[in-house]
Structures are given as structure tokens and as C-alpha cells.
Amino acid sequence: MTASDTATALPTLDMDVSLSVEEAAARHAASGLLTVDLDAIVANWRLLAGKSTPAECAAVVKADAYGCGAVPVATALAGAGCNTFFVATLNEARALRPALPEHAVLYVLDGFFPHCGDVYAAIDARPVIGSLIELAEWDVFRRRSGWRGGAALHIDTGMNRLGVLPAEAEGLLPRLRQADHGLTLVMSHLACADTPDHPLNGRQAAAFREIASRFTGVPAALANSSGIFLGPAFHFDMVRPGAALYGVNPTPEADNPMKPAVGVEARIVQIREVARGDTVGYGATWTARRPTRLAIVTAGYADGYFRAAGGVDGVRSAEAVVAGQRCPVAGRISMDLIAIDITDLADKAVRRGHMATLIGGGVTVDELARHFGTIGYEVLTSLGNRYHRVYKPAAAA
Numbered sequence: 452m453t454a455s456d457t458a459t460a461l462p463t464l465d466m467d468v469s470l471s472v473e474e475a476a477a478r479h480a481a482s483g484l485l486t487v488d489l490d491a492i493v494a495n496w497r498l499l500a501g502k503s504t505p506a507e508c509a510a511v512v513k514a515d516a517y518g519c520g521a522v523p524v525a526t527a528l529a530g531a532g533c534n535t536f537f538v539a540t541l542n543e544a545r546a547l548r549p550a551l552p553e554h555a556v557l558y559v560l561d562g563f564f565p566h567c568g569d570v571y572a573a574i575d576a577r578p579v580i581g582s583l584i585e586l587a588e589w590d591v592f593r594r595r596s597g598w599r600g601g602a603a604l605h606i607d608t609g610m611n612r613l614g615v616l617p618a619e620a621e622g623l624l625p626r627l628r629q630a631d632h633g634l635t636l637v638m639s640h641l642a643c644a645d646t647p648d649h650p651l652n653g654r655q656a657a658a659f660r661e662i663a664s665r666f667t668g669v670p671a672a673l674a675n676s677s678g679i680f681l682g683p684a685f686h687f688d689m690v691r692p693g694a695a696l697y698g699v700n701p702t703p704e705a706d707n708p709m710k711p712a713v714g715v716e717a718r719i720v721q722i723r724e725v726a727r728g729d730t731v732g733y734g735a736t737w738t739a740r741r742p743t744r745l746a747i748v749t750a751g752y753a754d755g756y757f758r759a760a761g762g763v764d765g766v767r768s769a770e771a772v773v774a775g776q777r778c779p780v781a782g783r784i785s786m787d788l789i790a791i792d793i794t795d796l797a798d799k800a801v802r803r804g805h806m807a808t809l810i811g812g813g814v815t816v817d818e819l820a821r822h823f824g825t826i827g828y829e830v831l832t833s834l835g836n837r838y839h840r841v842y843k844p845a846a847a848a
Contacts, residue, residue: 477839478839478841480839481718481838481839482717482718482720482749482750482837483715483716483717483718483749483750483754483837483838483839484714484715484716484717484806484838484839484840484841485713485714485715485834485838485839485840485841486713486714486715486716486811486840486841486842486843487519487520487523487524487712487713487840487841487842487843488710488711488712488713488714488843489523489524489527489842489843489844490843490844491698491710491711491712491843492519492524492527492528492696492697492712493527493528493530493531494710495692495695495696495697495698495709495710495712496508496510496528496531496533496692496696497531498708498709499676499679499690499692499695499696500532502679502680503674503679503686503690506686506687506688506689506690507534507535507670507688507689507690508533508689508690508692509533509534509535509536509537509672509689509690509691509692510524510525510528510533510535510536510537510691510692510693510696511536511537511538511675511691511692511693511696512524512525512528512536512537512538512547513537513538513539513540513543513560513693514539514543514832515543515832516697517693517694517696517697517699517828517831517832518697518713518755518831518832518833518834519697519712519713519831520840520842521538521543521546521547521550522546522547522550523842524696525547525550525551526550526551527844528696529551529552529555534554534555534556535555535556535557535558535689536551536555536556536557536558537557537558537559537560537579537691537693538557538558538559538560539559539560539561540559540561541559541561541564541567541570541571541576543559544557544559544574544576545570545574545576548574548575548576556577556601556635557574557575557576557577558576558577558578558579558603558636559571559576559577559578559579560579560613561579561613562578562579562580562581562582562585562605562613563578563580563585563586563588563589563592563602564578565588568588568589568592568596568598569596571598571600572596572598572600575600576600577600577601577602577603577635577636578602578603579602579603579604579605579613579636579638580602580603580604580605580615581605581607581613581614581615582613582614582615583615583619586604586615586623589602589633593633599631599633600633601633601634601635601636602633602634602635602636603634603635603636603637603638603672604620604623604634604636604637604638604666605638605639605640606620606637606638606639606659606662606663607639608639608654608655608658608659608662609642609651609654609655609658610639610640610641610642612640613640614639614640617658617661617662620637620662620665620666621662621665624665624666627666634666634669635669635670636669636670636671636672636689637662637663637666637669637670637671637672638671638672638673638689638691639655639658639659639663639672639673640673640675641655641673641674641675641677641678641681641685642655644674644675644676644677644678644681644685645677645701645702645703646704647680647681647702647704652678652681652685655673656673656681656684656685659671659673659687660687663687670687670688670689671687671688671689672687672688672689672690672691673685673686673687673690674686674687674690674691675690675691675692675693676692676693676694676695676696676699676701677695677701677702678690679692679695679701680701680702693828694827694828694831695709696709696712697712697713697816697831698710698711698712698713698815698816698827699816699817699826699827699828699831700815700817700827703817707815707817711811711815711816713810713811713816713831713834714808714810714811715750715808715809715810715811715834715838716806716807716808716809716811717748717749717750717754717789717806717807717809718748718749718804718805718806718807719746719747719748719749719773719801719802719803719804719805719806719807720747720748720749720788720803721746721747721803722744722745722746722747722793722801722802722803723744723745723747723790724742724743724744724745725739725742725743725745726739726742726743727739727740727741727742727743729743730782731745731762731781731782731790732761732762732781732782732783732785732790733782733783733785734783736761736762736763736764736782736783737761737762737763737764737768737781737782737783738764739781741794742794743781743792743794744792744793744794744796745781745790745791745792745793746773746778746790746791746793746801746807747788747789747790747791748771748788748789748790748791748807748809749787749788750787750788750789750809751784751785751786751787751788751789752784752785752786753786753787753835753837754787754834754835754837754838755830755833755834755835756784756789756809757784757822757823757824757825757830757833758783758784759822759823759824760780760784760819760822760823761780761782761783761784762779762780762781762782762783762790762792767779768780768781768822769814769818769819769822769823770814771789771791771807771808771809771814772807772808772811772812772813772814773791773793773796773800773801773805773807773808774793774796774797774800774801774805775812776795776796776800777813777814778791778792778793778795778796778807779791779792780792789807789809791807810830816830816831
């Protein structure tokens with residue numbers, strides 16, 4: 452038999468009886484589920500806040516909260532006491548602002564965009580100004596409009612991406628000593644925080660400390676997720692964790708201190724049997740070394756499961772959890788489908804309609820990132836929009 456299903460009908464899935472009829476139907480129909488544990492995200496924020504006390508712990512929720520959903524994530528964090536949020540773009544800020552408490556502070560990392568001052572004012576968003584040109588445009592807008600909202604000044608201490616140079620920041624000091632300069636934060640960004648012994652960390656911290664101290668009365672922020680674990684010398688007045696909130700390991704050289712916050716499951720649409728010596732998938736890169744059973748799963752690189760994780764003869768592939776057991780991927784990842792070798796499972800352990808766990812059950816975002824040849828940040832932000840999203844509510848603060 453070259454192909455067979457072990458069941459002829461979709462099995463009844465165990466669903467929480469508290470679900471609405473519409474939600475239960477959506478989960479039944481979904482080819483995949485992306486579960487976001489808001490309790491875990493809140494717990495991660497609290498852990499990071501505790502490590503960085505007395506500095507304020509903000510939250511980076513750019514890129515739709517690293518693929519987890521900016522509105523539900525920010526709402527949960529605001530309920531837990533987070534008061535400052537960072538997004539990347541002005542449109543992200545526009546989408547998020549209505550979900551935040553009125554007192555919450557919202558920064559836009561990509562800076563002050565030309566001809567968009569009225570939008571910043573309308574939603575009370577604060578640009579993170581990264582060049583002298585942006586600063587001049589921002590000053591003009593404030594004079595013409597009378598808007599008195601705040602802004603951050605980004606100082607480049609070694610990333611060589613965005614930010615004014617320390618010498619440029621030094622030159623701004625006489626002008627910024629005016630009573631109404633509008634700066635509410637000075638910040639920089641670490642280039643190598645996930646490598647604790649990298650000498651650039653110390654150089655950046657020293658350079659930032661020297662220039663930030665000149666901005667009397669303006670809070671300073673340097674540390675990202677990994678930077679928090681470099682110690683108090685990197686904390687300043689505010690820390691800005693991002694990926695660690697969502698379970699990515701901020702200390703790659705040690706055990707992950709964060710709770711996993713994301714789970715991904717995809718539905719098994721077919722069980723196939725292939726003979727010893729048969730190949731599987733595009734390019735025939737994987738050969739069955741024994742009579743093999745495959746579970747064909749409804750996810751692929753269009754859903755953020757990278758092609759690089761596919762099974763190739765002689766190379767260890769990524770694994771998924773099926774019926775509580777890790778099983779290797781067999782053959783190349785397709786756009787919409789993955790083949791998983793379930794030969795070692797009991798014959799009746801899995802059937803059509805069951806779910807395979809792609810992230811969760813011990814398969815972490817960071818583990819998958821290694822198979823993808825990338826980092827956990829990219830794994831999370833690549834998760835596709837075909838998954839049905841399920842949010843575990845955050846516990847009451």
C-alpha cells in the first residue's frame with residue numbers, strides 16, 4: 452500500500468467546553484494553531500523587571516509583538532504594570548495606541564517621519580530621533596504646532612545603524628539645555644549583548660554612560676533583553692526587553708531563564724507508508740532506510756517553518772512532537788506541507804486529524820532556530836497568518 456489513512460473521518464477533537472460555538476468551529480477548521488500564553492509573557496516581564504530594579508522595565512512590542520499579537524500582549528503587560536512600550540513604525544503605533552491606557556508611553560523606534568508630526572501628536576506617540584535632520588524637523592514641528600509631546604534621542608555607541616554620534620550629541624547640549632527641549636529619554640542599543648564577554652559591550656556602556664550623564668534630568672536606556680543579564684552597569688534608568696518576553700533565550704550560553712510563551716501545532720492530513728529505499732519530498736533528499744510511516748502535516752515555509760529544517764540523508768533534521776514523542780522531519784519542507792517520520796510510534800497512536808506540535812512539548816523556539824540556521828527572533832516574526840490564534844488569558848495582576 453503506497454498511501455493510506457488510518458481513519459476515514461475527522462476525529463472529534465477535545466475542546467474546552469467553555470469555548471463559544473464559533474471558536475470551537477474555528478479550531479476544528481484550522482489547519483494549524485498558534486497559542487500565545489499571555490500569563491507566561493507577563494511572568495517573563497516580571498522576572499526581567501525584578502532583575503533590573505530600580506530601573507523601569509519597558510516592553511518592546513514591535514513586529515506585532517514578535518508575531519504574538521501586539522494588542523493582546525500589550526494589554527496584558529499594561530495590566531501587569533508595564534507603562535512604556537516600544538514599536539518600530541508609526542503605523543504600529545497607530546494600531547496599538549487605542550488598546551493602551553491613556554497614561555502609557557509609546558515610543559516609535561524608527562524615528563520621526565517627514566510630514567507625519569500631526570500623526571504623532573494625535574496618538575501621543577514619541578519618536579526615537581536618530582539623526583540631526585530628524586531632530587531639526589521635529590523642532591520645526593513643535594514650534595509650528597505647539598505640540599509639547601516627548602521624544603527620545605538615540606545615540607549610536609557602536610551599532611552603526613541608527614542614532615546620532617556621541618560627538619553630535621555633545622554638540623546639541625547647549626541647545627537642549629533650554630527649558631522645553633522635549634526630550635524624555637536618551638538611549639543607545641547594544642550590538643553584542645548576547646555574547647557577554649564581547650569587548651564591545653563594555654566600550655558601548657562606557658561611551659553611553661559618559662554622554663548620557665551630560666543630559667541632566669533625562670532618563671537613559673541601554674539594555675535590551677540580553678543586556679539586562681549583563682548586570683546593573685547596563686541598566687541605567689530603563690531597560691527595553693523584547694524577545695525574552697516571548698520566551699527566546701536571552702542568555703544563549705546558559706539555560707533559558709524565560710518561560711516558553713508560544714506554541715504551534717499543525718494538523719495531520721494523511722498517514723502514508725513508504726517502502727525502504729523510497730525517497731520523500733522535493734529533490735529526493737531523504738531516503739527511507741526501512742519501511743516507514745509518515746504523517747503529512749499542514750504547515751510549511753509559507754507558515755514560517757523554514758525550508759532549511761528539512762530532512763536530508765545523513766543530516767539530523769528538526770523534530771516535531773507527535774502523540775507525545777519526538778519524531779524527525781523527513782524530506783524537504785514544502786510551502787504548505789511537512790512530512791514527519793512516525794514509524795517508531797505505536798500503530799494506533801496517531802491518526803488523520805490529530806495535531807503535530809511544531810513548537811512546544813520540549814521543542815523550543817531556540818532549538819527550531821538552530822535547525823533553521825537563524826535566531827529565535829526570526830522564527831517568531833515569521834510565523835504565518837494562516838494559523839488560528841489562541842490566547843491563554845493573563846492572570847489578574
